[in-house]
Amino acid sequence: MVVTAGWYMTLAAALFAIGAVGLLLRRNALIMFMSIELMLNAANLTFVAAGRHLGVLEGQLSVLFVMVVAAAEVTVGLAIIVAVFRKRATASVDELAGLRG
Amino acid sequence: MSAEVLVFAVFALVAVAGALTMVAARNPVYSAMGLLSTMFAVAVFYVMNDAHFVAAVQVLIYAGAVMTLFLFVIMLIGVDASDDRSEQLPLQRPIGLVLGAGLLALVLLAARAVWVTGLGTDPGTSGGVGTIENVAVELFGAWLLPFEATALLLTIAAVGTVALARFGSAGLTVVAPRQDDTAGAEHGTDDAASLPGSD
Numbered sequence: 108m109v110v111t112a113g114w115y116m117t118l119a120a121a122l123f124a125i126g127a128v129g130l131l132l133r134r135n136a137l138i139m140f141m142s143i144e145l146m147l148n149a150a151n152l153t154f155v156a157a158g159r160h161l162g163v164l165e166g167q168l169s170v171l172f173v174m175v176v177a178a179a180e181v182t183v184g185l186a187i188i189v190a191v192f193r194k195r196a197t198a199s200v201d202e203l204a205g206l207r208g
Numbered sequence: 209m210s211a212e213v214l215v216f217a218v219f220a221l222v223a224v225a226g227a228l229t230m231v232a233a234r235n236p237v238y239s240a241m242g243l244l245s246t247m248f249a250v251a252v253f254y255v256m257n258d259a260h261f262v263a264a265v266q267v268l269i270y271a272g273a274v275m276t277l278f279l280f281v282i283m284l285i286g287v288d289a290s291d292d293r294s295e296q297l298p299l300q301r302p303i304g305l306v307l308g309a310g311l312l313a314l315v316l317l318a319a320r321a322v323w324v325t326g327l328g329t330d331p332g333t334s335g336g337v338g339t340i341e342n343v344a345v346e347l348f349g350a351w352l353l354p355f356e357a358t359a360l361l362l363t364i365a366a367v368g369t370v371a372l373a374r375f376g377s378a379g380l381t382v383v384a385p386r387q388d389d390t391a392g393a394e395h396g397t398d399d400a401a402s403l404p405g406s407d
Contacts, residue, residue, distance in 0.1 A: 110216045113323040115253060118220050120315040122227050122246070128308030129231035132301055137236050137282060141243045144274065145227055148250050151266075159257040160324045164346050167259045167338045171347070174269055175358040179365035181274050185281045186372040192285050 115156035123149035136188050136198045140181070147177050215256065223249035236282045240275060247271045259338040 122145060129142035151170045158166020192198055222245055229242030247270045254263035347355055 108210065108213050110212050110256070111323070113319070114216060115257070116319060116323050117316065118223065118253075120312055120319070121224060123315070124308045124312035125224070125227040125231055127311055128304055129227075131304035131307060133231065135236060137278065137285070138230070138239050141230055141239055141278065144270075145230060145243060145246060148247060148270070152250055152253055155254055155257045155259045155262060157324045159259070164338065164342055167262045167343060168346055168351055170254075170259070170262050171265065171343070172354060172358060174265060175362065178269060178274060179361050181277060182365045182369050183372070185277055186369040189281060189284060190372050198285050 112156040112160035116153050119149040119152040119156070122146075122152070134199045134201050136191075136200050139200065140184055140188070144177065144181070147173060212256065215252070219249040219252045222246070223253075237279070240278050240282060243278075244271055244275050247275070261338050261340050261343045 126142040126145035126149065129145070130139050133139055133142065151173055154166040154169045154173070156166075158164065158169075188198060191203065195203065197203070226242040226244070226246035226249065230239045230246065233239045233242060247266060251263045251266040251271070254260075254266055
């Protein structure tokens with residue numbers, strides 16, 4: 108029995124679904140952000156598994172670019188969360204119902 | 209059962225358990241730890257897929273930098289800021305669970321015929337091995353322009369973060385003791401930020 112790319116992609120699909128459920132169910136903005144990171148990691152795993160299956164390197168390069176974009180996204184997103192928290196004293200997205208600063 | 213299957217099974221369990229912990233934990237620190245274990249498990253999967261450099265970057269960037277940033281923000285906001293579990297909308301939790309399970313089922317159903325399509329060389333050749341040398345030749349050759357674009361993106365993100373930290377606190381009335389001496393000395397952006405009725 109050998110571990111094929113399909114095994115990794117099944118696992119990645121499970122991780123992605125868990126991340127999507129976390130994004131739907133949790134109200135804490137930080138947890139929702141972590142769920143997005145989990146979904147990005149699941150997508151990265153499919154990239155790497157597909158690249159290895161095809162014998163090409165582009166999958167790993169895609170993962171590198173996704174990581175850079177995710178790092179930039181985390182930086183800005185956490186800054187937004189901190190700024191909102193300083194203004195509203197909450198990190199729950201249920202209580203952030205208005206757009207007015 | 210070969211060693212590869214054993215390693216896959218163990219770390220798949222670690223990854224799924226970490227992800228479930230991340231979603232279900234009440235304390236945000238536990239969520240961060242669950243995500244951290246998932247990221248380490250994913251790094252192991254990268255190594256199993258010959259992506260050695262990507263695995264190192266995963267540990268350095270994700271498990272190192274990003275999760276440290278998350279923990280800093282959790283520390284800044286406060287652990288006790290965890291949400292109460294009372295839902296505002298009825299049926300939100302069962303609908304979310306059903307949608308997540310449906311997503312997983314549809315992905316698995318769609319991928320049942322074939323997992324990977326596309327042109328490629330023969331698997332098993334050295335073309336797909338992600339050593340630092342191979343990755344660098346590709347990254348600084350065919351992918352140089354996207355790589356430079358990521359530098360621009362990171363610069364924009366850093367500047368945006370600084371701007372959020374600087375101008376986001378200018379209009380505060382709750383925790384801004386220096387509001388008077390900064391709002392007058394700076395340009396009009398501070399006044400514009402403090403104009404709407406800040407609660």
